[in-house]
Structures are given as structure tokens and as C-alpha cells.
Amino acid sequence: MEALPLLSVRDLRSYLRTPRGMVRAVDGVSFDLHAGETLGVVGETGCGKSVLARSIMGLLPDSVLVKESGEIRFGEYDLRQAGERELRRIRGREIAMIFQDPMTSLNPVMRIGAQIEQVLRLHLGFGARQAQERAVELLDSVGIASARRRAANYPHEMSGGMRQRVMIAIALACDPKLLIADEPTTALDVTVQAQILNLLQEQQEKRRMALILITHNLGVVAGMADKVAVMYAGRFVEHGVTSDLLTEPRMPYTAALLRAAPRLADPPHTKLEAIGGRPPILIDPPAGCRFASRCPRSQRDCERDPPETFHAQSGRRYTCWHPIGLSDG
Amino acid sequence: MDENSTQVSRGERTDMVLSVRDLTKTFAAPGGMTVQAVAGISFDIAAGETLGLVGESGCGKTTVGRALIQLPPPTSGEILLEGRSLCGLTRDTLRPLRPRMQMVFQDPVSSLNPKRTISDIVEVPLVVAGGHSRVKRDQLVREMLDAVGLDPDVVWNRRPHELSGGQCQRVSIARALILRPRLLICDEPVSSLDVSVQAQILNLLEDAKQRFGLTMLFIAHDLAVVKNISDRVAVMYLGRICEIAPSDRLYGHAAHPYTQALLSAVPEARPQPKRKSGQIITGEVPSPLEPPSGCRFRTRCPKATDLCASQEPLLRRIGYDHVVACHFASE
Amino acid sequence: MTVSVTKPPAHLAPIAARQWFGPLVYIPAAWLVVAIAATVFAGLLPLPDPFKQALLRTLQPPSAAHWLGTDSLGRDVFSRSIVGLRVSLIVGIGSVAFGLALGGALGLVSGYFRGLIDLWISAVMTVVLSFPPLVLAIAIMSYAQPSLVLVIVVLGILFVPAFARIARANTLSLVEREFVLAARAIGMRDGFILLREILPNLVAPLAAYSMLMVAVAIIGEAALSFLGLSVPPPQPTLGGMIAAERANLLDAPWSVFGPAGFLFLTILSLNIVGDQVQRRLDGREAAI
Numbered sequence: 013m014e015a016l017p018l019l020s021v022r023d024l025r026s027y028l029r030t031p032r033g034m035v036r037a038v039d040g041v042s043f044d045l046h047a048g049e050t051l052g053v054v055g056e057t058g059c060g061k062s063v064l065a066r067s068i069m070g071l072l073p074d075s076v077l078v079k080e081s082g083e084i085r086f087g088e089y090d091l092r093q094a095g096e097r098e099l100r101r102i103r104g105r106e107i108a109m110i111f112q113d114p115m116t117s118l119n120p121v122m123r124i125g126a127q128i129e130q131v132l133r134l135h136l137g138f139g140a141r142q143a144q145e146r147a148v149e150l151l152d153s154v155g156i157a158s159a160r161r162r163a164a165n166y167p168h169e170m171s172g173g174m175r176q177r178v179m180i181a182i183a184l185a186c187d188p189k190l191l192i193a194d195e196p197t198t199a200l201d202v203t204v205q206a207q208i209l210n211l212l213q214e215q216q217e218k219r220r221m222a223l224i225l226i227t228h229n230l231g232v233v234a235g236m237a238d239k240v241a242v243m244y245a246g247r248f249v250e251h252g253v254t255s256d257l258l259t260e261p262r263m264p265y266t267a268a269l270l271r272a273a274p275r276l277a278d279p280p281h282t283k284l285e286a287i288g289g290r291p292p293i294l295i296d297p298p299a300g301c302r303f304a305s306r307c308p309r310s311q312r313d314c315e316r317d318p319p320e321t322f323h324a325q326s327g328r329r330y331t332c333w334h335p336i337g338l339s340d341g
Numbered sequence: 342m343d344e345n346s347t348q349v350s351r352g353e354r355t356d357m358v359l360s361v362r363d364l365t366k367t368f369a370a371p372g373g374m375t376v377q378a379v380a381g382i383s384f385d386i387a388a389g390e391t392l393g394l395v396g397e398s399g400c401g402k403t404t405v406g407r408a409l410i411q412l413p414p415p416t417s418g419e420i421l422l423e424g425r426s427l428c429g430l431t432r433d434t435l436r437p438l439r440p441r442m443q444m445v446f447q448d449p450v451s452s453l454n455p456k457r458t459i460s461d462i463v464e465v466p467l468v469v470a471g472g473h474s475r476v477k478r479d480q481l482v483r484e485m486l487d488a489v490g491l492d493p494d495v496v497w498n499r500r501p502h503e504l505s506g507g508q509c510q511r512v513s514i515a516r517a518l519i520l521r522p523r524l525l526i527c528d529e530p531v532s533s534l535d536v537s538v539q540a541q542i543l544n545l546l547e548d549a550k551q552r553f554g555l556t557m558l559f560i561a562h563d564l565a566v567v568k569n570i571s572d573r574v575a576v577m578y579l580g581r582i583c584e585i586a587p588s589d590r591l592y593g594h595a596a597h598p599y600t601q602a603l604l605s606a607v608p609e610a611r612p613q614p615k616r617k618s619g620q621i622i623t624g625e626v627p628s629p630l631e632p633p634s635g636c637r638f639r640t641r642c643p644k645a646t647d648l649c650a651s652q653e654p655l656l657r658r659i660g661y662d663h664v665v666a667c668h669f670a671s672e
Numbered sequence: 673m674t675v676s677v678t679k680p681p682a683h684l685a686p687i688a689a690r691q692w693f694g695p696l697v698y699i700p701a702a703w704l705v706v707a708i709a710a711t712v713f714a715g716l717l718p719l720p721d722p723f724k725q726a727l728l729r730t731l732q733p734p735s736a737a738h739w740l741g742t743d744s745l746g747r748d749v750f751s752r753s754i755v756g757l758r759v760s761l762i763v764g765i766g767s768v769a770f771g772l773a774l775g776g777a778l779g780l781v782s783g784y785f786r787g788l789i790d791l792w793i794s795a796v797m798t799v800v801l802s803f804p805p806l807v808l809a810i811a812i813m814s815y816a817q818p819s820l821v822l823v824i825v826v827l828g829i830l831f832v833p834a835f836a837r838i839a840r841a842n843t844l845s846l847v848e849r850e851f852v853l854a855a856r857a858i859g860m861r862d863g864f865i866l867l868r869e870i871l872p873n874l875v876a877p878l879a880a881y882s883m884l885m886v887a888v889a890i891i892g893e894a895a896l897s898f899l900g901l902s903v904p905p906p907q908p909t910l911g912g913m914i915a916a917e918r919a920n921l922l923d924a925p926w927s928v929f930g931p932a933g934f935l936f937l938t939i940l941s942l943n944i945v946g947d948q949v950q951r952r953l954d955g956r957e958a959a960i
Binding site for chain 1: 397398505507535536537538539540541543544547562563564565566568569570571572588589592602603604605606607608609610611612613614622623625626
């Protein structure tokens with residue numbers, strides 16, 4: 013009998029106001045996440061993955077958020093109903109988030125040690141001395157050499173990889189139960205990316221923390237995530253155990269993503285299978301399947317009726333009328 | 342630092358479109374110091390070949406691309422384009438040579454003037470080069486837009502901000518190719534694009550290469566992308582070349598420890614065990630202001646010895662068409 | 673060849689015009705249109721002669737014959753205000769145009785070529801900026817023979833550093849952009865690059881600023897004419913009218929509030945519309 017999920021999202025919808033109209037950025041996302049589990053959310057630009065992360069954290073400003081519906085349960089909290097004060101207590105303490113560009117996420121005029129101490133004093137009520145010591149400990153635990161000396165540095169004095177480590181240290185300061193990482197390594201070199209991903213995994217195992225890893229790179233989730241959700245046009249179009257999904261994708265979009273990326277093992281000049289067209293702008297999304305116009309397997313019913321989400325026995329979910337391997341055509 | 346004797350002497354291939362020897366580029370850094378972004382590199386590209394230049398941030402690969410088109414010119418070294426030396430030329434003598442080599446840049450939106458229409462942007466190289474009538478120019482622009490997969494009627498009067506990243510990159514390629522250059526330098530052309538669009542643009546570049554008989558230098562940080570599009574790959578680290586090898590040999594038979602580290606760090610979209618800590622390379626790239634003595638990679642190299650600290654390894658041949666700069670290269 | 677033909681979807685077309693401006697901007701914009709039209713066509717309008725004195729009917733309150741009453745010499749305040757506004761607008765637009773052309777050119781050259789040229793131009797700009805602007809204007813106009821052209825030039829010179837600074841800052845950032853590098857890579861000459869690639873991108877930031885500066889110039893001219901240092905009489909100027917009728921403020925407020933009201937409404941309208949233009953021009957640049 014599986015334990016209760018740590019995070020439970022049901023039919024989350026976030027519609028945003030833009031100068032061009034109302035964008036249905038997240039349009040019905042549901043998933044469960046258990047303690048210690050890693051969920052990879054993979055999607056291309058504009059699929060809504062960053063909006064999803066911010067919705068869970070309640071970080072979308074009222075001026076932009078037009079409509080939100082659905083349920084977000086985190087432990088005993090109902091995140092959508094929670095007031096701002098309660099959310100502020102949860103953010104940073106129970107749920108932490110790290111972003112893509114550490115340069116803009118860190119305060120440029122504050123020493124990094126002080127930025128970590130700030131979190132400790134605010135959420136955990138540490139005294140000044142205590143916070144200072146703990147900050148150095150944290151910097152050390154995320155692999156920053158000479159942590160005590162480094163704590164006096166400003167963000168611009170550090171490299172991209174180190175700044176990201178600082179971000180992780182800040183995020184982990186209060187031992188959160190859930191860490192949301194929004195494209196944490198996209199701006200980093202590939203060798204540094206490997207280090208950071210390794211660090212995340214190490215910390216996650218040590219603290220038994222749940223992790224949502226958002227990225228556009230299927231390779232990044234391959235070695236990190238227990239389950240992967242592929243996001244397209246505001247919805248999860250496929251969701252399942254990572255190894256199964258990578259070897260046997262059901263949703264044609266997932267298969268297309270896998271085929272479009274060049275692989276080291278392939279010989280040079282291998283023709284890549286591009287996906288024609290572009291994702292729909294979510295102001296007035298098409299009636300049927302949102303991938304239908306670009307799908308090599310699409311048929312008449314795909315454009316007409318929005319596909320339902322089918323659950324396979326293995327726990328795999330896909331939103332497609334004609335999944336690969338299970339139906340003809 | 343003479344690498345000529347150990348350089349890729351490509352035997353039968355003598356039709357080099359581009360020959361680079363001991364290219365260096367030094368910048369002034371704040372505080373009166375100097376940074377050697379490129380510290381003496383040499384390579385050749387034969388006609389119809391694509392050489393991939395791969396490395397991480399700070400390795401100098403973008404500087405190499407800019408130095409080749411002399412914007413800004415290199416500090417020292419020799420560049421031969423179709424046998425003709427580019428170094429030490431005045432701006433006026435260089436100008437007629439420029440159409441022979443063109444560049445495609447990383448950020449598709451900022452590489453196009455936001456205030457001009459697409460037709461304008463693609464046409465301007467013809468205007469600068471001169472010698473075509475208005476009617477002829479329009480026709481050439483139409484042909485080129487068509488060749489890169491854009492409908493001329495639809496995009497003719499549009500501005501860059503009305504197009505997607507992938508479309509802007511196509512315009513950029515059209516502009517680069519309209520003068521029919523011999524050498525096309527691509528500086529991270531797909532790094533800011535989504536995977537599906539990236540595949541479109543890579544396919545487009547391959548097709549354009551065949552159709553227009555191009556020779557390409559493809560600069561990028563993504564090893565899988567570089568391997569896919571290149572015939573040979575040169576790996577750079579902190580301003581120097583570590584290894585040059587044919588693409589297919591690189592994957593299985595990389596000789597330089599840095600190349601091996603890069604390869605193992607590339608995330609692959611296939612099922613794999615969760616932690617592969619053994620292959621993770623530690624540390625960060627040293628500052629180019631104070632590169633390590635001897636071999637620049639030694640501070641992060643598992644094979645480093647005292648020899649590596651005292652003596653900088655030169656590029657030496659270890660196989661047909663395969664050179665590496667390491668004292669302890671495998672094989 | 674297997675490349676796919678792509679079309680930008682229709683919904684990426686530019687935003688409809690009605691979404692550009694807030695509704696409040698139409699009233700000030702209307703005032704500006706009417707005011708400019710009135711000043712241009714003043715001679716054709718059936719207005720009383722602004723120069724005709726009627727010493728028996730001084731300081732008359734507003735009436736059907738005189739919409740804003742008469743001043744201390746019996747002259748029609750309304751028509752004088754319109755003629756005075758004409759001077760204000762000519763000076764406002766003229767001086768800004770002068771400052772924009774000269775300052776923009778200097779900033780463009782300074783930002784593109786850097787080095788010694790930049791050093792010298794910046795030094796000169798700093799010197800001009802060091803003078804308190806109004807004091808300098810007053811000083812020059814006091815010593816010289818005042819005339820319309822001189823007022824335009826003096827105020828114009830005071831605007832040059834501001835425009836130069838904007839042009840220079842924008843040029844500096846534009847020069848780093850890859851499309852300028854691409855232009856150089858095809859062999860485009862510097863002059864061509866300045867005109868073709870950089871200048872069109874300076875229009876937006878400079879245009880919005882210009883409109884706001886016209887308002888400042890009008891205030892400057894009003895200050896000068898109030899002190900009697902602008903265009904000499906008998907040419908009516910708004911500032912001059914206010915100065916002349918100051919003593920009659922309590923007895924015949926219309927003689928002061930007439931020109932003051934024109935001044936106020938025009939400047940307010942320029943600020944509101946200029947603000948909206950700036951917002952629209954900035955917003956247009958942002959990608960979706």
C-alpha cells in the first residue's frame with residue numbers, strides 16, 4: 013500500500029493575462045509526488061512548465077493571473093486556499109525553488125553568506141552567530157571549497173556553477189520537503205551541469221526530499237528522475253516511469269522529441285527528425301488534440317475531439333487517441 | 342610555439358579552404374592585465390568539409406570565429422582563406438574578400454535589425470556588394486528565402502519580432518548565404534532553440550551545405566549536436582586545442598582526458614542508472630587571467646603528473662587524421 | 673530538399689491600435705490638435721485683431737465679442753493667447769528639433785566610434801551641462817539682440833547634451849548587438865551602418881523624449897518672455913502677457929488666466945501624450 017503522496021495536484025489550471033489576450037498557460041495538470049521521489053517535467057519553450065512551477069508555489073502575481081482552478085495539496089496544506097501569510101511560511105521552509113539564472117536570483121549587493129543567513133533567521137529563528145556557522149556548513153555541503161572565505165563573496169565574484177550551488181544551499185537551508193528546480197542547469201556548461209545534477213541527487217537522497225526537475229532536455233531527466241511527465245501546450249501528454257517512457261513512448265510527441273535530438277551514439281550526418289510547425293499559442297487553443305496539426309499519426313478524430321487520458325497498468329498515463337504501439341495507424 | 346610540424350598535414354587533401362596557424366587573441370583586462378582568450382591554435386578545413394569546434398564557456402571558441410572574420414582581428418597568427426592571407430590587410434583590401442566567408446550567430450533575434458523588414462535584411466549584402474539591379478536583387482532574395490524554407494510572400498514585409506526563433510535563424514542563414522560564400526562560420530546557431538526547432542535548423546544547414554557547396558566551421562558547446570553535423574571535431578579548452586579527430590572516432594576513441602570528460606558529461610536520453618559519480622569531472626575552469634602552467638587542463642585531469650605542470654603538450658598525431666595535445670593520450 | 677515551409681500564424685500580427693493608448697489620452701491629444709491648428713490658421717479665423725488697442729474697453733470681462741475678455745490696453749486676450757501660443761509652439765518644436773538633430777548626431781558618432789571622438793564630445797557636453805540652463809539662457813538673451821531665431825538656438829543648445837546622452841547610450845548598446853557585427857561582416861562601411869542599422873533604432877527612444885522636451889522648451893520660452901528676454905513686443909508671447917497683466921490679477925483675472933491657461937493646458941497635454949507615446953514605443957519592442 014503506497015504511502016500518501018506529499019504533493020497532490022488535481023486539474024490545475026492557470027490562465028494568464030497578456031496584452032494579446034488570456035493565455036491558458038496551464039490547462040489541466042494532475043499528478044502525485046511522494047516523499048523522496050523525483051519527477052522530471054520535460055517540455056519545450058511555451059509549454060507552461062515554468063508557469064506550473066510558479067503556480068504550485070503561488071508565485072504568480074495577481075496582476076497577471078486571471079483565473080486559477082484545481083487543487084494543490086501539500087501535506088496537510090491546501091496551497092490554493094492558503095492565505096498569503098501561510099504561503100510565505102511554507103515557501104522557503106517546506107517547499108523551496110531554484111531557478112535557471114542564478115545571477116538574477118541572487119541579490120547582487122549582498123554577500124552570499126548573508127543571503128543564506130537571512131533565510132535561516134527568517135524561517136528558523138536562528139540567532140546571528142548560529143546562522144553564520146550554519147551558512148558556512150551549508151556552503152561546504154554543496155561543494156564550495158573554502159566555504160568560510162567564500163561566504164564573504166558577492167555573487168558577481170563567483171562563477172555560474174558556484175552561484176547555482178549557492179542557490180541550492182539557500183534552498184536547502186531549511187531542509188524543505190520538496191524542491192522545485194526550474195531549468196537549474198540550462199545556463200551552465202555541460203561538465204558543470206553534471207556536477208550540479210549530481211549534487212542535487214546527493215542532497216535529495218540524504219534528506220529524503222522530493223524533487224521536481226523542470227527542463228527541456230530529456231537527457232537531463234534520464235539519469236535523475238523516477239518518473240517523467242512530458243508537457244505540451246499546458247498539459248501533461250505523457251507521464252510514466254522514466255526508463256519505460258524513454259524506451260517505449262506512447263505519445264507521438266514524446267517519440268518525436270526523442271528522435272529530434274542528436275545522439276552521441278549515432279554516426280555523423282544522421283538525419284534528424286524535425287517536428288514540423290510550431291506549438292499552438294494558448295490564447296485560443298484548438299478544439300481537439302493540441303498536437304494533432306503536427307503529429308505524423310494524427311487522424312480525423314484527433315483534430316475533432318480532445319483526447320482523454322488513458323491509464324495503463326504500469327502506471328503510465330498518456331493523452332492520445334492513437335498511441336504508439338497500442339493501436340494501429 | 343611552433344605546431345606546424347605536428348599539425349594535421351592532411352596528405353592527399355590539399356584543397357584547404359581555410360588554414361589557421363598559431364592564432365592568438367589577447368584582450369586587455371581591467372587592472373592592466375591581459376587575457377589570452379585564444380593562445381595559439383592551428384587547424385585546417387578542407388573544401389566541402391565541416392569542422393566542429395567544441396568547448397565550454399571561456400575556451401575561446403567564439404573569439405576564434407570572430408577573429409576569422411577579423412572582427413576584431415587576431416593579435417597574431419596566420420589565416421589563409423582559399424590560399425589568400427587575411428592578416429595585416431587594411432579594411433579596404435579586406436572588404437572585397439568578406440563575401441567569401443560569412444557568419445551565422447547564436448541569438449536569432451538580436452542578429453537581425455529589429456527595425457528592418459525581412460526582405461531588407463536578406464537583401465542588404467547584395468546592396469553592399471553592388472552590381473545587381475533592383476529587380477535582380479528581389480529575385481535573388483526570393484530564391485534564398487525559399488531555399489531556407491520561408492514563404493517569401495508571407496515574410497517579405499515582416500519584422501523580426503513577428504517571427505519565431507527558428508524562423509529568425511532561417512533569415513539569418515539566408516542573409517549569410519546570399520553572397521554565396523565559400524566558408525560559413527556558425528557560432529552556436531542552435532543553442533537558443535528548442536530541440537524540435539534545432540533539428541529543423543541542423544537539417545537546413547546540412548541541405549544548404551550540399552546545395553551551395555559550402556565549407557563550414559560549426560562552433561558549439563553541445564557535443565552531440567557538433568558530432569551530428571561535423572566531419573571532424575576540434576575540442577578547445579582555455580584557449581588551446583586539446584584534440585582534433587574525425588567525428589565518428591571521437592565517440593569511441595577520444596584520446597584527451599578532457600574530451601573523455603566532456604563525452605561522459607553529456608546527458609543522454611536513454612535509460613541509465615541514477616548516479617554515475619565516477620565519471621564526474623571535478624572543479625571549475627580556471628580563470629583565463631592565470632592559466633595553469635604547462636598543460637592547462639592539468640588542474641582537473643585525473644592523469645596529471647609533474648611533467649604536465651612543467652611542459653605544455655603539443656598537438657601530435659596518434660592516428661590517421663587524429664591529433665591530440667596530451668602527454669598521456671590513450672592509444 | 674526537405675526543409676519545411678513555415679508561416680507565421682496570424683495571431684502574431686501587431687496589436688490592434690486601440691490597445692495601444694489608454695482612453696484618457698484622447699482629450700489632451702485633441703487639445704494639441706486643435707491648438708496647433710488654431711495657431712497655424714489663426715490668420716484665417718474670424719478673430720479680433722490681437723494688436724488692436726481699444727483704450728475705452730480695457731479689462732473687459734469675457735463676452736461674446738471677446739471670449740476671454742480684454743487686457744489693460746483693450747486688446748482681445750483670446751486672439752493674443754493664440755498668437756502667443758504660436759510663438760511658444762514654434763520655439764518649443766524648433767529648439768527641440770535643433771537639439772535632437774545636433775545632439776542625436778553627436779551622440780551617435782560618439783557612441784559608435786568611441787575613443788578620442790567620444791572623449792571630446794563628452795567633455796563638451798559635460799561643460800554645457802554644467803551651466804544652470806535657465807541662467808545661461810537669461811545671460812545670453814540679456815546681452816544679445818533678442819529674436820525668434822536666437823531663442824530657438826539658445827534653448828536648442830541647452831537640449832543638445834540630453835539628446836546626445838540618450839543617443840550615445842542607445843548606440844553603445846546597439847553596437848554590441850550581433851546585427852551590427854553581421855553588417856560589418858558583409859563589408860558595410862561605417863557611415864552606412866550608422867544610417868541604416870543604428871539610426872532607425874534610435875528613433876523610438878529619441879522620439880518619446882522629444883515630445884516631453886517640447887513641453888520643457890515651452891516653459892523655458894515662457895520664463896524668458898516673462899522676463900522680457902524672448903521675442904520682443906509687439907509680438908505677443910504667453911509669458912510676456914502674464915508679466916504685463918500681473919498687476920491686474922485680482923481685478924481682471926482673465927487677462928492672466930487666459931495665457932496661463934493656454935500654457936498650462938498645452939504643457940499638460942504634451943506630457944500626457946508624450947508619456948503614452950513613450951509607453952507605446954517601449955512596449956512595441958518587447959517580444960511576445
